[in-house]
Ligand SMILES: [Zn+2]
């Protein structure tokens with residue numbers, strides 16, 4: 569991408585404003601194109617790249633060396649090490665992609681030299697030394713898995729999907745799985761240390777803490793696969809590189825506090841329930857379902873009991889209603905897009921009741937229950 573070197577700081581500051589939400593993307597693109605005298609597509613690339621770098625996601629368009637150098641430097645100053653790591657992760661994925669499509673080797677080499685330069689400025693990770701630190705990593709992984717931020721969910725899923733050695737941790741009668749190469753680093757977050765993964769080292773550390781070696785187990789492998797399926801993704805057939813997955817077993821005394829309000833005693837487990845609810849809280853499709861419902865009925869009310877939040881609570885209740893996904897996450901293929909028709913709009917009471925039974929009550933079921941109990 570051609571850019572006047574004097575325009576690089578401008579490109580960064582406009583891109584930053586867009587990322588912070590203080591400038592509309594379309595306005596940012598026009599502004600940058602105009603002020604830096606560059607074409608609109610290149611301006612859009614600069615803005616998009618910063619967005620993807622801050623999210624740790626691969627970008628496709630290459631910035632020139634000076635621009636990339638400036639962007640990385642500013643990210644570390646403005647956003648700190650955690651985001652610099654993400655940006656480097658994005659750059660790393662970009663290089664792999666770039667080499668993969670057979671583009672110019674010299675460009676990839678230059679980018680790699682930048683990657684190495686900035687990698688040296690970040691602290692190297694420390695390994696965990698005790699069970700408490702291991703549990704903390706498990707908890708972080710669970711929080712990512714049930715986050716309303718889709719990118720966090722995906723990064724947690726990827727980790728669980730791609731491991732070779734796992735800690736199978738049992739909470740109550742539920743078995744969940746976390747990969748060793750993630751668990752072994754102190755204070756870890758999914759993909760925080762992706763640039764410096766050494767599975768061998770983390771396995772050693774965990775074997776020490778749990779005082780045992782991981783073992784192959786067809787039974788645990790089946791349970792692992794079913795755990796992934798319930799969470800809505802399909803794991804690789806065997807561990808990567810054709811290696812059989814191995815497992816440690818760990819029994820936890822208590823569940824993590826974040827699971828406290830998930831309903832116990834259903835076969836799919838608390839984490840799956842939490843994941844599902846997080847999707848219901850966040851999804852754009854819920855907003856769309858609300859919008860469609862309002863167009864059709866003129867206002868929002870519970871589809872089952874007709875409760876109208878605005879009528880009862882006035883201004884505070886205006887616009888409030890909960891969306892219930894009538895499909896289970898595990899019944900959807902990984903790239904499944906929920907349709908607004910699959911969202912039932914329910915008051916908080918009806919929603920809770922629906923979640924108390926397996927299989928879930930249908931809207932008709934619930935309607936009938938209410939009617940019969942009134943009689
Ligand atoms: Zn209701």
Ligand SMILES: [Zn+2]
Nearest residue numbers: 848891892893
């Ligand atoms: Zn629901």
